Amino acid sequence: MQRLEGISKEQIMAFASRHLRDNYVVVNKEQGEDTTIKKIDKPAITPIPSNRDYQSDFVADLLKRQPQPIQPQWVDYSADLSFGEVRKGIPVIYKQNTENDLFTLAYKYDFGQSADNAYDVALYYLDYLGTNKMSAEEFKKAMYGLACSVSFSCGNEEMTVTISGLSQNMKQAVALVEQLLNNAKPDKAAYDNLVESILKSRLDAKNNQQECNARLREFGIYGPRNRYTDQMSEKQLRTTKPKDLVERVKQLATYQHTVLYYGPMSMDELNKTMREVHVVKGDLALRGLRNHPYMAQLTPENEVLLAPYDAKNIYMTQYCNNGRKWEPQNTATISLFNEYFGANMNSIVFQEIREARGMAYNATAYYSRPSYMGRTEYATTFVITQNDKMMDCINQFKCIIDTLPESEKAFNLAKESLIKQMASRRVTKMGVINNYLSAQRLGLDYDQAESIYKALPSMTFGDIAAYERDNMVGKTWRYLILGNEAELDMESLARVGAIKRVSLEEIFGY
Numbered sequence: 001m002q003r004l005e006g007i008s009k010e011q012i013m014a015f016a017s018r019h020l021r022d023n024y025v026v027v028n029k030e031q032g033e034d035t036t037i038k039k040i041d042k043p044a045i046t047p048i049p050s051n052r053d054y055q056s057d058f059v060a061d062l063l064k065r066q067p068q069p070i071q072p073q074w075v076d077y078s079a080d081l082s083f084g085e086v087r088k089g090i091p092v093i094y095k096q097n098t099e100n101d102l103f104t105l106a107y108k109y110d111f112g113q114s115a116d117n118a119y120d121v122a123l124y125y126l127d128y129l130g131t132n133k134m135s136a137e138e139f140k141k142a143m144y145g146l147a148c149s150v151s152f153s154c155g156n157e158e159m160t161v162t163i164s165g166l167s168q169n170m171k172q173a174v175a176l177v178e179q180l181l182n183n184a185k186p187d188k189a190a191y192d193n194l195v196e197s198i199l200k201s202r203l204d205a206k207n208n209q210q211e212c213n214a215r216l217r218e219f220g221i222y223g224p225r226n227r228y229t230d231q232m233s234e235k236q237l238r239t240t241k242p243k244d245l246v247e248r249v250k251q252l253a254t255y256q257h258t259v260l261y262y263g264p265m266s267m268d269e270l271n272k273t274m275r276e277v278h279v280v281k282g283d284l285a286l287r288g289l290r291n292h293p294y295m296a297q298l299t300p301e302n303e304v305l306l307a308p309y310d311a312k313n314i315y316m317t318q319y320c321n322n323g324r325k326w327e328p329q330n331t332a333t334i335s336l337f338n339e340y341f342g343a344n345m346n347s348i349v350f351q352e353i354r355e356a357r358g359m360a361y362n363a364t365a366y367y368s369r370p371s372y373m374g375r376t377e378y379a380t381t382f383v384i385t386q387n388d389k390m391m392d393c394i395n396q397f398k399c400i401i402d403t404l405p406e407s408e409k410a411f412n413l414a415k416e417s418l419i420k421q422m423a424s425r426r427v428t429k430m431g432v433i434n435n436y437l438s439a440q441r442l443g444l445d446y447d448q449a450e451s452i453y454k455a456l457p458s459m460t461f462g463d464i465a466a467y468e469r470d471n472m473v474g475k476t477w478r479y480l481i482l483g484n485e486a487e488l489d490m491e492s493l494a495r496v497g498a499i500k501r502v503s504l505e506e507i508f509g510y
Contacts, residue, residue, distance in 0.1 A: 031207065045358040050351055052407040072423040075447040077436050084267055086274045089284030092259045093433050094267050097167075103263025104164040104430045105174065108437075109255060112155045115289035117230050119159060121198070121237070122245040123152035128190040129246070131183045136190070139180060148173035150180075156227050157291045157372075160260075161252075167264050175277045182250055182279050186242035195237045206504050213315035213482045216307045219507040220480035221319055221378070222294045229509030230294070253281040255288040262430045296376055298323050302497030304479040307507055313361070313386050314483035318397060320475050321378035326369045330467070331448055332455035334367050334377075337464040340414040341365055341404070342381065347414075348405050352396065353383060359393050360385040367471070373443035379472050387487040394479070394496060402473050404465050411461045422453040 055063070082094040097103065113120050130136040143149060148165025150173075163170070163177055205211040218226045232240070259278075261270055299321050309315075342349035342365025353363035365381040381401075383393050427435050427447075435447060479496060481488075493499060 047357045048355075050356050050407075052351065052410040055409070070420065070423045072450075072453055073426060074450040075427050075432055075435050077439075077445065077447075080432050081436060082267055084271065086259055086271055086278065087280065089256045090259055090274075090278075090280065092261060092267070092270065092274075093436065094270065095262045095429075095432050096266070097263045097429070101167045101264055102165065103167045103170050103261070103265070104162065105170065105263065106160045106162040106260040107252075108258045108260055109159040109252065109288055110157070110257075111255075111289040111291050112157045112159050113227060113230065114156050114291045114293055116248070117232055118236075118240070118245065119248060120154040121194075121232055121240075122248045123154050123159070124198075125191060125194055125242070125245050126152055126180065126184060126249055128194060129180070129184045129187055131179045132185050133179065133183070136187075139176065142176055143173060146173045146176075150177050156294060170263070170265070171273050171277055174273070178277055178279045182253055184246045184249060186246050188242055191242040191245075198237060199234060202508070202510060206508060209309055209311060209315065209482070212307065212309050212504065212507070213317075215504075215507040216305065216315075216480050216482050216502070217317050217319075219502065220305050220317065220478055221296055221321075221380075223297050224506070226294045229507075231509060234510060253279050254284065256284045257288075260430070260433050262433060293372070296321055296370070296378055298376075299476050299478045302476045302479075304481060304493060304497045304499045306485060306493075306499055306501050307480075307482050307504065308485065308501075309482045310484050312484075312487070313384055314390055314481055314488070316383050316385070316390065316393065316482070317480040318381040318394075319378060319478045319480060320380075320472060321376055322471060322475060324377050324471060325374060326377050326442075328442070328444060328448070328451070331369065332452040332459065333463055333467045334369060335452050336415060336418055336456065336459055337468060338366055339418045340411055340464060341367075341468070346410070346417075348400060348407075348410070349381065349397075352400050352405065353393060357392075357396065359383070359389050359396060363393075365397075367468075370442075371438070372441050377471070387483060388489075390481070390483070391489050391492045401468075404468055406461055406465070408461070411464075415456055415459065419453065419456050422449050422456070425449055 080095060082092075082096075084092040084094060086092055128136055130139050134142065143165075146165060146169040148163060148169055151162045153160045153162070161177070161181065163173055165173060205215075215228050218228050259274060263270075265273070299319060339347070341347055342363075344350070347365075349363050349365045354360050360383040362384045363382070365379070367377065367379045369377050381397050383397075385393050439445065439447065477497075479493075481493075485501075490499070
């Protein structure tokens with residue numbers, strides 16, 4: 001450490017100049033037609049029989065062994081967490097760290113991007129700012145000197161300011177962050193650079209196949225207004241004054257929020273520290289901004305959304321939403337169905353689509369429950385496949401959805417795997433608080449893993465088959481396809497559902 005402290009910036013620059021100046025490689029990613037490519041005839045691929053009901057001697061030997069069962073551990077919110085209040089309007093969710101001297105402290109606000117999309121940029125901008133007393137560089141050095149760090153996160157419906165590090169320095173670190181939150185100094189040059197960086201990353205995203213697929217998927221599930229399209233436009237970014245973003249950050253001190261804490265301090269010590277350094281303005285009468293959630297759309301009819309991307313393969317998602325509201329008692333059934341049907345490499349979907357028939361590079365399927373109470377469940381499938389195999393994948397997915405393949409061995413393996421996952425699962429540290437918050441969003445006051453674990457032993461293939469039959473078989477789907485239309489079987493695709501072409505500008509929002 002002493003040697004590192006003695007190295008100057010000039011020495012680093014001299015080292016780089018001496019050793020790296022002429023020893024580097026530049027790789028340019030060029031777009032356009034590759035005229036040097038050589039074609040070969042595509043070989044025929046014939047299906048191979050699935051061997052789900054067969055076992056090698058090696059597997060049989062493993063299954064005969066009887067290891068000591070892993071004993072599950074569940075989160076007990078009343079025993080594992082404590083609840084208090086720093087002051088009126090600021091509740092505390094607390095878990096003591098008895099392992100070491102590290103802490104994590106977070107301010108959680110119950111609104112996010114869907115309430116005001118400028119907050120996403122405002123918190124991003126904050127990372128480039130100093131205060132009226134220190135520059136951005138000085139602030140970062142001060143936090144580093146305290147062995148602490150701060151991060152800002154703006155989700156769809158929540159925002160958090162998170163401070164973590166060495167507990168003995170928590171008070172000083174929190175005081176520094178409070179200075180930044182309440183006295184950040186706008187920097188026009190830093191903002192202009194940030195805007196250019198954001199716009200450049202947006203431009204790059206349109207040339208990335210995975211990014212294009214993510215935007216199409218979000219557009220297809222949530223509609224034209226979603227977390228990707230609901231962003232500040234280029235015009236808004238260029239005309240917004242930096243001080244307006246800083247004012248949004250300062251406004252946080254007037255909104256109700258929750259303090260989350262995992263660390264060695266006692267609850268009394270935490271409350272005393274927070275009362276001394278946590279800045280609150282007014283009586284926190286304002287609950288906060290109102291979210292306008294991005295809601296999953298229903299799929300009342302078969303339809304195809306086709307977005308352009310010039311490649312030899314397609315990314316395709318099938319999406320089905322019948323408007324069924326999630327109910328807690330179905331969680332175990334959904335979890336077991338996913339394990340059996342499409343969530344991993346041992347699933348029916350992966351084996352039937354990729355392994356047995358060689359139709360796809362990747363193939364998954366999932367039945368999703370919402371993150372918030374009162375919202376809908378939905379089913380999705382996903383494949384990456386060659387352009388000429390598109391209809392093969394669509395037809396094969398329809399076949400295994402409408403007639404769920406039954407394998408006793410595969411089902412028992414899926415059930416046993418899920419039971420062991422639940423038993424070996426450990427929720428620790430800040431994860432206990434996050435687990436509680438996830439349960440709260442669903443209107444629950446208990447750890448769902450325990451109910452899943454207890455329900456699994458008595459479940460049968462008929463349980464998951466019935467659930468799949470009620471919610472997926474014969475239902476209408478929205479097909480989200482990213483690909484080159486000139487190389488797709490559009491005539492056959494038109495028989496699947498009405499085709500709607502969407503541009504990259506539509507799915508990206510810019």
